[in-house]
Amino acid sequence: MVGGGFGGLQAVRKLQGAAVDVTLVDRQNFHLFQPLVYQVATGALSAAEVAAPLRAVLKRQDNVRVVLAEVSGFDLERQQVVLDHLPNGGRDETLDYDTLVVAAGSRYSYFGHDDWRARAPELKSLAGALDIRNRILTAFEAAEVERDEERRRSWLTFVVVGGGPTGVEMAGQIAELGRETLHRDFRHVDTRSARVLLVEMADRILTGFPPSLSQKAERALEKLGVTPLVGHTVVDVGSVSVAIRAASGEIEDVGARTVIWAAGVAASPLAAALASADGSQVDRAGRVTVTADLTLPDHPEVFAIGDMVRIAHSDGTIVTLPGLAPVAMQEGRYVARVIRNQLNGRTTENFKYVDKGNLATIGRSKAVADVKGIRISGFPAWVTWLVVHLFYLIGFQNRFLVVTRWTFSFLTHGRGARLISESRAEAGVAEATETEEPQPARAGGSD
Numbered sequence: 434m435v436g437g438g439f440g441g442l443q444a445v446r447k448l449q450g451a452a453v454d455v456t457l458v459d460r461q462n463f464h465l466f467q468p469l470v471y472q473v474a475t476g477a478l479s480a481a482e483v484a485a486p487l488r489a490v491l492k493r494q495d496n497v498r499v500v501l502a503e504v505s506g507f508d509l510e511r512q513q514v515v516l517d518h519l520p521n522g523g524r525d526e527t528l529d530y531d532t533l534v535v536a537a538g539s540r541y542s543y544f545g546h547d548d549w550r551a552r553a554p555e556l557k558s559l560a561g562a563l564d565i566r567n568r569i570l571t572a573f574e575a576a577e578v579e580r581d582e583e584r585r586r587s588w589l590t591f592v593v594v595g596g597g598p599t600g601v602e603m604a605g606q607i608a609e610l611g612r613e614t615l616h617r618d619f620r621h622v623d624t625r626s627a628r629v630l631l632v633e634m635a636d637r638i639l640t641g642f643p644p645s646l647s648q649k650a651e652r653a654l655e656k657l658g659v660t661p662l663v664g665h666t667v668v669d670v671g672s673v674s675v676a677i678r679a680a681s682g683e684i685e686d687v688g689a690r691t692v693i694w695a696a697g698v699a700a701s702p703l704a705a706a707l708a709s710a711d712g713s714q715v716d717r718a719g720r721v722t723v724t725a726d727l728t729l730p731d732h733p734e735v736f737a738i739g740d741m742v743r744i745a746h747s748d749g750t751i752v753t754l755p756g757l758a759p760v761a762m763q764e765g766r767y768v769a770r771v772i773r774n775q776l777n778g779r780t781t782e783n784f785k786y787v788d789k790g791n792l793a794t795i796g797r798s799k800a801v802a803d804v805k806g807i808r809i810s811g812f813p814a815w816v817t818w819l820v821v822h823l824f825y826l827i828g829f830q831n832r833f834l835v836v837t838r839w840t841f842s843f844l845t846h847g848r849g850a851r852l853i854s855e856s857r858a859e860a861g862v863a864e865a866t867e868t869e870e871p872q873p874a875r876a877g878g879s880d
Contacts, residue, residue: 434534435504435514435703437464437487439758440739441536442827443765449494451773456528458516460503462487465559466826468758469835471599474556474565474693475606476614476851477842482834484559485827500528504703507533507710509732532734534768535707539740539756541595542697542718549670553692556599563854565693569607570853572691573615576622587688589627592675594667595696596633597641598793601650603693604631605796608657613797614848629659630687632677634666634696639801641755641791646801649810653795667696698756704741711735716743722751725783726771727764736771738764744784754786758825763787792818797843 434441437459445457463484472478491497505525506515513527541555554564569591576588589611593604611627618624631638631654637647638654638661651661662677668684669676670692678684700719708714708721711729715721720743722730727742729735739761743753754760763786771781790804792814800814809817819839826832841847 434458434536436536436538436739437461437499438467438536438538438739438761440538440761440765440768441534442487442490443762444534444536444738444769445491445497446494447766447769448496448772451496451769452776453496453532453772455494455497456500456530457487457491457497458500458502458504458514458528459487460501460518461559462499462501463559464490464827466822466831467557468822469826470559470562471556471603471606473559473562473850474603475569475610476566476848477606478835478838479850480559480563482831482838483826485831490827502526504537504706506706507535509710509729509735512734530734532736532772534736534738535703535741536737536739536761536765537701537703537741538761539698539700541694542699543694544697546670549694552670552672553594553694555694556603566850567853567855568691569610570851573611573619573622573624573627574853575690576624577619578621583688585622586628587673588690589622589624590630590687590689590691591627592630592632592667592677592687592689592692594632594692594694596631596635596638596661596663597695598639598791600631600633600693600695601638601654602794603695604629604659605654605657605794605799608654608659609796610848612658614851625658627658630677630689631659631661632665632667632696633661633663636664638663639793642793642801642803643808646803646808646810650793650795650801653799653810657796657799698740700741704737707735707737716753720753726781727768727784736768738768746783757791759789760786762825792821794818 434445434457442464445455448455463486466483469483473480487499501520502516503518505517512530516526517524540557543549554561572588576585579585591607593600608629611624615624639647639650664680666678668678674686674688676684676686704719704721705715721737722745723737723742724730725746727736727738740756743751745751767784774781792802794800798812798815800818801810802814802817823832
């Protein structure tokens with residue numbers, strides 16, 4: 434089992450008590466509850482409250498072994514996985530398997546501009562969330578001591594790229610942080626003047642939701658002080674500014690020191706490695722193609738699930754399911770059922786995804802939900818969002834801590850995890866402050 438995310442962990446847990454020996458390989462020693470990572474990035478929750486050690490989660494499952502390593506390749510003919518960066522310094526070690534399940538997930542795509550990654554970190558990992566938290570909090574600190582008005586405005590300008598659920602949730606949280614949490618903590622800067630820009634290439638935010646809910650979400654964001662820029666595209670990211678192109682082609686250079694990336698999806702590089710080992714191709718997003726039972730076409734012993742795959746059906750249609758936790762979880766449970774049925778000599782029907790709906794929170798007591806055709810917004814949707822996320826959060830202790838944090842935050846508007854965990858020099862902020870780099874293209878130019 435490669436990957437301890439939603440899909441991989443579900444598959445492992447559903448094999449409890451089965452007559453199989455499971456080896457779970459992950460480069461991290463914890464399962465990350467990714468839907469709440471943005472709350473770590475804005476100081477609402479601490480890292481330990483959205484992550485659970487894999488060994489602790491699986492300690493009562495005697496047929497599971499956890500290996501901390503990075504998978505670097507596959508030998509499908511010899512039925513081996515190649516491991517690298519083991520904690521003891523081991524390199525290029527092999528692990529034999531009878532059945533292989535690859536659930537390596539995805540990352541955000543910078544659309545060919547990987548050089549932007551250092552200036553616009555992605556909100557996909559715990560390390561990324563902590564980096565973003567450092568940058569956001571440091572920006573407010575820098576604004577407090579900055580004497581130049583223009584530079585102060587750039588410190589107080591935050592650009593979130595991508596109008597999906599993660600981008601919407603992140604933008605709303607930053608706005609609430611400045612307006613409700615920090616404004617009494619600072620003496621020389623009004624944090625309520627912080628400007629949050631949400632840049633989305635499509636003609637509306639939350640394109641996976643019905644248009645009516647997208648409109649309600651946009652209005653709710655505007656009430657929080659967020660400026661949604663739909664039909665806009667980021668064309669350059671500098672250390673002190675961002676170039677944003679409108680649908681008309683006009684490019685505006687926006688002074689902004691903090692940029693957060695939540696746009697585009699690219700499959701894990703392991704999808705390409707798996708396709709290469711199989712002699713197949715990946716699509717433009719790097720996804721490998723599997724059959725309707727989630728196996729590779731010529732290797733029924735190899736399953737691939739989650740964000741890294743697209744599904745080819747017998748009638749020739751190819752389906753790409755949303756990159757959401759429920760999809761990966763259903764696929765993980767399906768794979769476990771297939772393996773159990775194989776042990777008992779039974780067949781399993783092809784995988785069918787059951788869409789249970791979409792949820793997105795916008796801010797305090799504000800959310801939108803599309804559940805089985807029922808569309809709700811505002812406080813009822815927010816309560817639904819809270820209940821669903823608590824239900825899927827791993828570990829009783831984590832649930833208790835998160836409920837405690839949320840209750841405290843709701844009653845006091847406070848955020849107890851507002852810690853800058855590294856120095857400005859380590860974060861690269863000092864360099865951005867002292868060295869102004871050449872500006873991106875100005876309004877009316879071309880990229």
